[in-house]
Amino acid sequence: MNIIIAGDGQVGSTLTRLLSAEGHDVTLIDTNSRVLESSQESFDVMSVHGNCASMEVLLQAGVKDADLLIAATNADEINLLCCTTAHGLNKKLHTIARIRNPEYTEQIYTMQDVFGLSMVINPEKQAAQEIERLLKYPGFLKRDSFAKGRTEIVELRVDASSKLCNVALIDMNSIVKCRVLVCAVLRGGNAIAPGGNFVLREGDRIFVTAPTENLATLLRNLGIITRRVRxxxxxxxxxxxxxxxxxxxxxxxxxxxxxxxxxxxxxxxxxxxxxxxxxxxxxxxxxxxxxxxxxxxxxxxxxxxxxxxxxxxxxxxxxxxPQVITKLNRMENRSMVDALGLGSVICPKELCSNTIARYVRAMQNQSGAAVSLHAIADGQAEAIEFLVDEHTRNCNIPLKDIKLKPNVLLVSITHGSKTEIPGGLSSFRKGDTIVVVTSGRGTIRQLNDIFA
Amino acid sequence: MNYKMMGRFISQILFIEALFMIPAVGIGLYCGETAAVKGFALTLGLMSAIIAVLIMLCRGAPSAFYAKEGMVCVGVSWIVLSLLGCLPFYFSGEIPSYIDAFFEIVSGFTTTGSSILTDVEALSNSILYWRSFSHWLGGMGVLVFLLAITPSGAKGTGFTMHLLRAESPGPNVGKLVPKMRKTAAILYIIYIVMTIVNIIFLLAGGMSLFESVCTAFGTAGTGGFGIKNDSMASYSPYIQNVTTVFMALFGINFSCYYLLLLRQFKSVFKDEELRLYLGLIFGSTALIVLNLRGYYPTLEETIRHAAFTVSTIITTTGFATTDFDLWPAFSKAIVMMLMLIGACAGSTGGGFKCARLLLVLKSLKRNIRQVISPRKVQVVRNNGAIVDEKILDNANAYLAAYVIIIFVSFLLVSLDEFSIGTNFTAVLACFNNIGPGLEAVGPTCNFSGYSVLSKLVLCFDMLAGRLEIFPILALLSRSTWTSK
The missing domain is CATH 3.40.50.720 (NAD(P)-binding Rossmann-like Domain)
Known part of the structure; x- marks a missing residue:
């Protein structure tokens, strides 16, 4: 797709990295030519220098042939004007504007069509919602929801006092007394796809797939304080x-x-x-x-x-x-926070870029394409949600008879409202939502790609 | 420095070179040229061995790649390309001295067209083909070709910008479309299509297929290796005129053609560099025609030779239909001036580049105004857009480096006791990738008389001229190789 990103700030450059790596044609607009130059040198993109809200600059950036415009400059008004102008020039264009000022929220929701906006994104509000989600289940470092909120991948730290410390994964289900699946382990900064005999050690961060209704059980049986936050x-x-x-x-x-x-x-x-x-x-x-x-x-x-x-x-x-949450503006600092062993980290800009990236993926959502994609294990692995449809191969075949690619793990199958952690006898059928975790970045684009 | 990554890069470049050598082997087999085929086969064997060793050594290269590596990579790969590309000449025995063979292929890859051969027609067809093909490959750049065929989305794709910048001529290299691979592919497609059209026009003039292909390669890369001893003089006026037009076309910035394809005619016709370039061609031709009155029997012949010479010199091709060394002094002065200016940025031509000349003149004009009214705030514009100060600084620095290199090379070459005119134009002709100079290195003569030292200096000039100085200077800078 042809994508224009207006505003080469933190969100802009994170999106540039994500989207250009996914093979999209990205054009950047910014008023600061130095920023543009460094982006040009590190990513395979084109840049236009100028005010993104002006028609001339938008035309120069090829707005007529673009599929999507993302306005992420630091001024709400410029973002709005940019999207409105661009939409006036190209009616088929999708536009996403970052609007942060709460005073505008209402008028934008009621007048979305007037402004020509396809989506509005408010990083601070998103961060707040994320913080609220974390506060609901203290103990998880991060939560990613799939299948309309029925499946979650949660991140946990294994401390010396944890019940999971020095436990092999095969014995984990008897400790937590519900079916969960560890889909990735971060040890010493490297993501590992664990097997059943893998033994957890102090300091590991584990990514656990579980049906949402089992989260409370999981926490309780792990002995993590489930006292409600007051x-x-x-x-x-x-x-x-x-x-x-x-x-x-x-x-x-x-x-x-x-x-x-x-x-x-x-x-x-x-x-x-x-x-x-x-x-x-x-x-x-x-x-x-x-x-x-x-x-x-x-x-x-x-x-x-x-x-x-x-x-x-x-x-x-x-x-x-009991629970400490840190907001970071610069993602680079994250590795240091991890080294300090602090709790959850929230990065509004990263959340914002991930949401937009998800929108972009949904835009190309042809048959079998990913419904959503979440980066887990510090971006070293991806959790991808797919909808099983008539083109999907291997429907109704037990998993033990299906060969998957080596770095792919099928972590959950949701039939209707019921989420199942798959075993060898499980199978999926048309209409199910499945989640796979892969360590090969960008190799899985369609559901059928997971089969060997 | 990321040596492993560079090694991998060079192995890829060599692979492409080897691939392009294969048609020459085919021609040699077809024509039954045993010595030449042996030369190519030996070279290909040696190249495969080097590629294999490089791949072995450079497994698991880290992908970090920055401006410095990009520069050095381009410089080194062009030198390696030439060191191995000249081997068929040497192994086949058609050019007995290795230095001469090296000079010849550097002249080919840099699209210079200066030759050390006294009798071109004595060469076998496959060698002639390889010699002309080196122009075609060097014209658009072998790294650009590599960029066009490497799959996008490979890791660390951003660094490709450094490569494009280092290999493509011009003060302000940019992409045509967001993806580097597509940009490179568009450039090559335009290049290939124009070359084919050129071949068709030449075939229509009754030229044999082999000659048209070789001539078109020389024209497209604005190189200038002829396959006849008298270059283009013995061909029909039609073929000479076709070549005049195509040389001029290949000297235009390729992004203009892309804009034409996008139907943005207005921005092409308003392009200041294109206007300057065309103005120079028509102006100089008119002046030379006036100056040459009575020199040739007919007006048609005067115009034809004047236009051909202007076109061949400004685009830095170096074909010749006539010995312009015999022209009156004023005409020769114009030719020398055109030698210095060169073609448009982003074309296959060499020289100082019209775009850079425009920038230098504009910044000069601004400085003069600044003297008159010191408080005046001024910006330099190009095609209506404001030019970044850094680009202006670069253009001025380029001018300084350009002049210094010309004079240092002139000094070194002058050890050979030729006349000042010969030495100076020899340096100009090599540094600007033109081919023939004046006097003893004029269109009817060649560079075989120079000593080994002079030939090496001239090789350096050709490479520095083609890669626009800085990648080659970066190789010589101590800070490039030490971590200090």
């Missing part, structure tokens, strides 16, 4: 904090926001009636203590600086807060 401290009062607080308020969870800017505190206090807004420096340990860090259930560091967030989270962890 009190959350949010450090930093940015947009993500606002969204998280408003989501948690609705669930009746007590929220405290610590923000150092007094005016911002006032705004938050006005918009969030049930939230405790505290004016102060969130890196000040005595302040955190006096606000009751010792008996909070979760600490989420959401300031604008990655290094600050890391420090806050480290402190929270050392004080024994």
């Amino acid at each position: 009190r959350v401290v949010l450090c930093g009062g940015g947009r993500v904090s606002f969204y998280v607080a408003s989501l948690l308020e609705k669930n009746g969870i007590a929220v405290q926001i610590i923000e150092h800017d007094y005016d911002r505190c006032m705004e938050l206090a006005e918009d969030l009636p049930d939230t405790n807004v505290i004016h102060g420096d969130s890196t000040d340990q005595s302040l955190l203590e006096s606000e009751g860090l010792a008996d909070t259930d979760a600490l989420v560091s959401l300031t604008g600086l990655d290094e600050l967030n890391m420090i806050i989270s480290l402190y929270g962890q050392s004080r024994g807060v």
Whole structure:
């Protein structure tokens, strides 16, 4: 497909890397020629220098032949104007705009057609939803949902005290007392596709496939505290904090926001009636203590600086807060967070790029193409969801008789509303949703590609 | 430095070269030229051995590849290409000295067309074919060919930009379409189609197939190796005119043709570089015709020779229909000026490039204005778009490097006791990839009289000229090879 990406920032360049590697023709637009130059040198893309909201620049970028435009500059208004103009030039064009200002949310949903938008994406709101999902099941580092939320791949860390430490995978089901499947293990930064005799060690991060209804059982039997989260401290009062607080308020969870800017505190206090807004420096340990860090259930560091967030989270962890979530703006810092053994990491920009990438894949959704694709194990493996249809080979044949490609694992089959973790006798039929995990990047494009 | 990746690259380049050598072997077998076939067979054997060793050594190369590696890779692969490409000449015994054979193939790959041969017609057909084909391959660039055939989506695809930049001529190399592979393929398709059209036109003029193919290769790559001792002089006026037009066409920026295919006629006709280029061709031809009054019997002949010479020199081809060394001084001065300017950026031609000349002139104009009104804020525009300061700096730096290399080479070549005119135009002709110079290296003479040192200096000039100086200079820089 011909894809135009307006705005070569963090989201823009992440998308560029993803989409150009998937074989799309990507054209970048930005006003900063230095950024464009470095993108040109690292990716196989073309670039146009100029204002993406101007018709001339859009035409130069080939908007007439494009299939998709993604506007991800840092100004909402420019993104909107860019999409509206582009849609005016090419009625068949799909447009995705990043809109972050909550004040625009409503008008955009009601006037989506007027603006010519196919999709609106709000990274901060998405991050907040992700944080809420994690807070619902404390203990998981990351959750990816498949098959309309019926199947999940969750990430867990194996600690020295964990019941799973030094356990072979073959014995795992008897410990957790429900059927789950470990589809990947990250050990020392490398993803491993484990066999039944694989023994888990301290420090491993494992990716477990389970039906959504089994998640609670899984946690309980692993001895991970399943106490409901009642009190959350949010450090930093940015947009993500606002969204998280408003989501948690609705669930009746007590929220405290610590923000150092007094005016911002006032705004938050006005918009969030049930939230405790505290004016102060969130890196000040005595302040955190006096606000009751010792008996909070979760600490989420959401300031604008990655290094600050890391420090806050480290402190929270050392004080024994059960769940710590760190927001990172730069994905490069992730490996360092892992080295520190901190809990979950949320990267709004990565979430945003993944959502857009999923949209792009859905656009090309011909028969047998992936419904959705999630990067797991720090991007070293992919979990791909497929819909079984009449063109799918090997329907109704027991899995033990089907030969799959060497690096492909079939991890779940969803018939109707029932998710099954497949065994040798399982089979899939037309209408099922299946999830496969593969370590070969980009090798599986269609469902039939998984068969050897 | 990522030596393994470079090694893998060079093995691929050699593979392509070997592949292209096979038709020459076919011609040799067909014509029963035992010595030449033996030469090719030996070369191919040696190349396969080198490729095998390189592949063995360079397994599992890391894919990190940056500007420096890109530059060095291009420089090294052109040298290796030439070192092995000249072996058929040497092994077949048709060019007995290795240095001469090397000079000949460098001249071929860089599309120069300077020759050390006194009797071209004595060469066997397969050798003649390989000699002309080297022009065709070198014209668009062998790395561009590699880019066109390597599957996209291979890891680390971004670095290909460095390769395209290092091998394609011009101050501001860009892609035509987002995918590098498609860009390279489009360039080659335009190139192949134009070459075929050229062959058809030549065949229509009654030329034999072999001669048309060889001549078209020389024209398309703007190289200039003839297959006759008198270059193009003995051919009919029709063939000379066809060649005039096609040389001029191959000297135009190939992105213009792509824009024509996209039906963006307006932007092609408004292209400043194209206008300058065509203006230079018509202007110089008119001036030479005026200056040559009475030199040739008819006006038609005057125009034909003037147009042919202007076209052959500005595109840096180097065919000849007449000995322009005998022309009046003014005409010779124009020819020398055209030698310096060269063809358009993004074409197969060499020289300083019209695009760069435009940029240098514009930046000069700006500096002069700056002297008059120091507070004036000015930007340089090209085709209406603002030119980045970095590109201007590069063009000016290029000019400096260009002049320095010309004078240093001139000094070294002058050790050989030829006249100043001969030495200077020899350097110009090699550095700008033209072919013939004036006086003792004029269109009717050749470079065989130079010493080994001079030939090596001229080889360096040809490579530096074809790759636009910096990739070759990068090879000589100490910081390229040390980690300091």
